[in-house]
Amino acid sequence: MAGQLITQARTPVVDLKAQYAEIKDELAAAVSQALADGRFILGPNVTALETEIAAYCNTRYAVGVASGTDALHLALRALGVGPGDEVITTPFTFIATAEAISYCGALPVFVDIDPLTYNLDAGQIEAKISSRTRAILPVHLYGQPADMTQIMALADKYKLAVVEDCAQAIGAKYNGKPVGSIGNIGALSFFPSKNLGGAGDGGMIVTDDEQTAAAVRRLRAHGSNRKYFHEEIGYNSRLDELQAAIVRVKLGRLEEWNTARRSRAYVYNKLLSEFVQIIPPTLGENRTHVWHQYTIRLKNRDEIKSRLSNMGIDSAIHYPLPIHLQPAYADLGINEGLLPASETAATQVLSLPMYPQLTDGQVERVCHALTDTDF
Numbered sequence: 001m002a003g004q005l006i007t008q009a010r011t012p013v014v015d016l017k018a019q020y021a022e023i024k025d026e027l028a029a030a031v032s033q034a035l036a037d038g039r040f041i042l043g044p045n046v047t048a049l050e051t052e053i054a055a056y057c058n059t060r061y062a063v064g065v066a067s068g069t070d071a072l073h074l075a076l077r078a079l080g081v082g083p084g085d086e087v088i089t090t091p092f093t094f095i096a097t098a099e100a101i102s103y104c105g106a107l108p109v110f111v112d113i114d115p116l117t118y119n120l121d122a123g124q125i126e127a128k129i130s131s132r133t134r135a136i137l138p139v140h141l142y143g144q145p146a147d148m149t150q151i152m153a154l155a156d157k158y159k160l161a162v163v164e165d166c167a168q169a170i171g172a173k174y175n176g177k178p179v180g181s182i183g184n185i186g187a188l189s190f191f192p193s194k195n196l197g198g199a200g201d202g203g204m205i206v207t208d209d210e211q212t213a214a215a216v217r218r219l220r221a222h223g224s225n226r227k228y229f230h231e232e233i234g235y236n237s238r239l240d241e242l243q244a245a246i247v248r249v250k251l252g253r254l255e256e257w258n259t260a261r262r263s264r265a266y267v268y269n270k271l272l273s274e275f276v277q278i279i280p281p282t283l284g285e286n287r288t289h290v291w292h293q294y295t296i297r298l299k300n301r302d303e304i305k306s307r308l309s310n311m312g313i314d315s316a317i318h319y320p321l322p323i324h325l326q327p328a329y330a331d332l333g334i335n336e337g338l339l340p341a342s343e344t345a346a347t348q349v350l351s352l353p354m355y356p357q358l359t360d361g362q363v364e365r366v367c368h369a370l371t372d373t374d375f
């Protein structure tokens with residue numbers, strides 16, 4: 001073996017191959033059963049998953065749709081958000097949150113984040129509520145619930161709807177309540193890398209309101225309740241049967257996987273706590289975090305990211321440019337400097353490897369690589 005380099009595998013940010021290895025046989029059985037069954041659109045796995053997710057999120061209804069983005073869009077549409085309306089949200093999120101508002105012809109109104117939790121700074125919301133405001137769209141970023149007590153109090157006071165973007169947070173709880181069950185509607189994503197992901201795109205809404213659920217059911221199927229009769233112009237946005245079959249298998253592991261994420265986060269917290277240059281994630285009161293991302297904060301983020309990479313450790317930036325500064329939203333005319341906590345976070349956050357199959361040894365290696373560098 002002389003001359004042969006022993007190369008250690010890179011540590012990825014998320015490892016879907018490791019996840020697959022754990023459930024390979026169950027997935028194969030579920031997929032082949034769905035293929036044999038032949039009911040590919042709104043078949044039995046979609047119906048069963050809707051029942052199971054509603055139970056998991058403690059809501060009366062769940063409706064499968066084609067993606068998390070569509071879940072947000074159809075949720076807003078079902079609530080009647082349209083042209084001329086304003087929806088309050090965070091600029092520090094994946095762009096789909098804002099796009100869903102724009103698809104309705106409504107205006108996203110950005111409120112800055114709390115620099116510790118990266119979620120909407122609820123204390124700044126009231127100042128942005130106008131006569132046109134129809135809804136608040138908090139994002140439970142990185143898997144940590146937003147300040148729902150304050151958000152719901154404002155929604156109540158001003159008669160606003162609340163749509164929770166739970167794309168990163170299925171299984172998280174606020175005051176003991178699952179995310180998605182607190183506002184009027186919760187939007188879930190089954191994008192493959194999410195805590196509960198399919199093998200392609202998929203999403204779901206959860207709600208306690210029968211009419212809202214019925215409206216999303218209609219909108220996802222061409223505005224129709226009855227085949228070839230259309231009450232409104234809808235969309236083709238159904239969750240497909242094969243994805244539902246796959247997601248059902250993974251739903252059976254979700255609690256165990258979220259617990260594994262939590263214990264990896266605990267090890268990260270412990271190992272990084274002594275390094276003042278690294279700001280670890282901050283957990284707000286009365287909530288459980290499901291650690292979709294383990295995101296730290298550093299002044300010299302870009303330099304550390306490339307050093308980690310040279311040591312075989314991948315990391316990611318969620319997100320490098322807040323929505324109000326994206327070219328896609330240049331029309332809003334929101335200048336740099338107006339949402340400072342989001343803008344600063346965008347230059348400092350770094351997401352470390354985080355997935356249920358990550359070993360404590362890998363976490364130690366990541367921390368060692370991080371703390372070994374002189375800041």
Ligand SMILES: *Cc1c(COP(=O)(O)O)cnc(C)c1O
Pocket residue numbers: 067068069070093094096097139165167168188189190191201202203
């Ligand atoms: C992933 C994600 C979405 C969109 O979900 P898709 O299923 O990819 O359409 C929306 N919001 C947030 C915060 C997300 O992370």
